[in-house]
Amino acid sequence: MTPDINPSRRQLLQMLALGAGAGILQGCSSMSSPAQPSQASLRLYLTACSGIVPEKQRQLALPRLAHAGFSLENAAALNRVYQRFSGTDTERLSDLQTLLDQPQWPQLIMAGRGGYGAMRLLPRLDLARLGARLKESRSLLIGYSDFCAIQLALLAKSGAGSFAGPMLGDFGSATPNAYAINEFIAGISTPQRSLRIAGSQPQARGEGIFWGGNLSVLSSLAGTPYLPDIKGGLLFLEDVGEQPYRVERMLQQLHLAGVLGKQKAIFLGDFSMQRHVDVYDPHYNFDAVVAELRRISGVPVFTGLPFGHIAAKTTMPLGFPARFQAEGDGVTLQFLDYPTVDASAIQIPALLAERPI
Template sequence: MRVMPFLYVYSPSGAVRDRVAFRRAMRRLQAQGYDVQVDPAALARHQRFAGHDDERLAAIARAAASGADVAMTTRGGYGLTRLLPRLPYEAIDAAARRGMVWVGLSDFTALQLAVLAQRGTPTWAGPAVMEDWAGDAVDDITQACFDDVAHGVAEGTGWRLPAETLHAHPALAQGWHVHDAVLWGGNLSMLCNLVGTPYLPAVQGGVLFLEDVGEHPYRIERMLTQLLLAGVLGAQRAIVLGAFNRYTLTPHDRGFKLATVVAWLRAQLPEVPVLTGLPFGHVPTKVMLPVGRRVDLTVQGREALLLWG
């Protein structure tokens, strides 16, 4: 009988660039007690991808058939959108219904939203091997949140809202609650790329969370505008923003920054609270988020609680 969770590591997107760091990540996960199996093509490479399209599709199918408790991507990058018409949806869904935790972020958003749109399959937004275990240290909160989900004991998460969120939405300070709403979202760029395709879930009245990396605030606003004009943002009960980082402002911006974009977004959506500060994205500290599951979102003072248990 397997005592510790069985973790299957595979590469559905970009190629792993640093094999030394990859081996370090494997040792760390094993030291945490995980029974780790690495897909035979996890370190494959074709151009910038982790193998040809057929190889990466086969890796996803092997992950689904592995019987693992958790299937974790090595990294994001790019590559899943070109696979969406050929994904093994039935196998992914069957594995998830048996209890497999499909987890990742960034490019993995494409798979998550596609399986949610096509099958209603729940997955998890969370860490990836190279993003979170291959560096100098592993964030304690990230590790703890991942462990809770892997062991099947996670019931929710929370974070402290920045003061500016309460200044922008004074009513939240008196207490605010969203009940039984679908949590969905992920990487903003990936979500925008799915607009107008059958792989974007048609979620009404949901809680939409967003993050991105390496995108200047004007590009973030441009993508949010696309979702606004497509009717996606206005159909939600709340929008929750995680980390938007690793970009560079220039003198040409003349004060245009991420806070400018958030203020603009709130002005466009006076009936939809826009919460910030979610610890998720391309940052060391990230929580686990159940994509496609129904959640309760509560604000008490500056404390935001997201519950699914």
Template sequence: MSSLTLYTPAGVLAKSQPLKRAAKRLGQLGFEVEIDADALARHQRFAGDDATRLAALHRVAEAAPSVALASRGGYGLTRLLDQIDWALLARAVERGTRWVGHSDLTSLHLGLLAHTKLRSAEAFGLWAGPLACDDFGREEAEGGVDEITRDCFVEAMQGLLEAVGFRTEAGFDGLHARGTLWGGNLCVLNSLLGTPHFPKIKGGILFLEDVNEHPYRVERMLLQLAQAGVLQAQKAVVLGEFSAWKKSPLDRGYTLKSAIAAVRERCPGLLILTGLPFGHVPTKVCLPVGAKMDLVVQGREALMIWGPDPAHHQHAHDCDEACSHEAEHEAKRPSSR
């Protein structure tokens, strides 16, 4: 049974019930769950003051559970970045810990890439994936646990997930790019530009998502990355979900599609794919941050592969089946969900 610790490194939990519900459900999935002593701490909008959250983060690293799953994101890790013992967190990865989450956890993942030698991610210790309360703590009346999110998480934590697939736009048929997978929340990633916590990755595959950001803000942040030379240094950019933004009467036909088109126009030759099932939405895949991976497109079917031998993966599949690992296949190729 894999040990799993729930901790809260950023925003405060308004209620304890979602955390307890998540712990119960994760236990039913076969994990030996422990809730960190300060997971429900409160200080203003944070899960305890900075010292409390930093101590919790270091405490989890010292214990080195199989899985360190953040209860939620929000805001708060930026306050800790200059004080984190990155070597301690890296040693936890070496001992088998998988640090899982998204949103504000982007800064933790990217900080580890920037400050340590985990870029090759041989142990797959950094995973962009679910958050405990958001994804495993929802009441059944609110939708409960998404099956794809659950299955991808379990398979990733078991070391069985080798690829995820999704349907993208037309025009990328035949694409095959290989590089380091990195990224996460667009706003958080941009906030690290110019700091020691921003990894200098060239020839990578950058994935991005965000929530509550109008398309013009998404465009502005993408152009900032382009003007800083980050986008052009990548093999490809893969966009996930940009959810929960509100239209404005000033838009006059301007949409997220318009924003992406504007970035493409200003970055000729840059490959920007859309459709990745990841972000602040119920259905999300798990992605190994820092791992070497192949991005393959056939028709409109895209496949992101990080298994032991990408040559074995003959076809790209729909995201509906991307999380199903078929161990009986000779090629060890996961089917899509």
């Protein structure tokens, strides 16, 4: 389902500049002397709490971010390799714990990639202090996939919200996605932002805490102290690489744990269902999963949220209030009362350059 986004005036101006800006950057990339980075306007602290960050992604993403105007911190952590992880548990733990010793936090804290490993860190993270500092500094903690284990744990233990959005790998694509880049800049800098999802949807409206993340990670936290106990919330879910019956099984787990019935609504992002055939029944598909979810949860279930393991993803506050209004032809989400940063000096064309300057 294709999302219908109503861009702000700033977004429209940025989009109009993309074509000309990308052409200029491609020309610059062929010069013998590299261009100098633009004056940094935002401190971006990088973490590697899960899987190994591929070298190719680092080589493309880091120059793009630097030339766009981000001042990169802790980038050396992205080079670590231990077994299947981006460093030992102690090394990966230090990425976030080290922040506690910093008197002034960076405006942005971003995950390197997903995979697996964040869950192993939860018992050793000082979640209460990290959450308190995150709220005090109004820094934006950004990521998704496996990293949402840390985001959910912070929400559960301290009430600190974060942002579901791109990680370093999204900026390290061979061909950066213009929608995702523009959504990222708009998402971190625009207060009271709205997202419109077109398509046939059940009629409903409501307000609550917008929270959730990767279904596999979220279901694995059920029954632990690291899953937030959100009543009357707006739960969003996404996943990748799972057959339909496995998706339903995880949803059933959340249902039996009492999570689904507490929500006011459920929003489904991308599940890559078009690439997976159920091993037991090839006719059992995403529509069947959605129908079962509606039956067991008893709350409105909306599909088509542009988020997940896809290139064209949006950026959304996680753990902050939101309201929704759904009519027959779509649903509008409005996000409320979340921190933002001034991203006016960020050079979007530099983030879209196929070859970093």
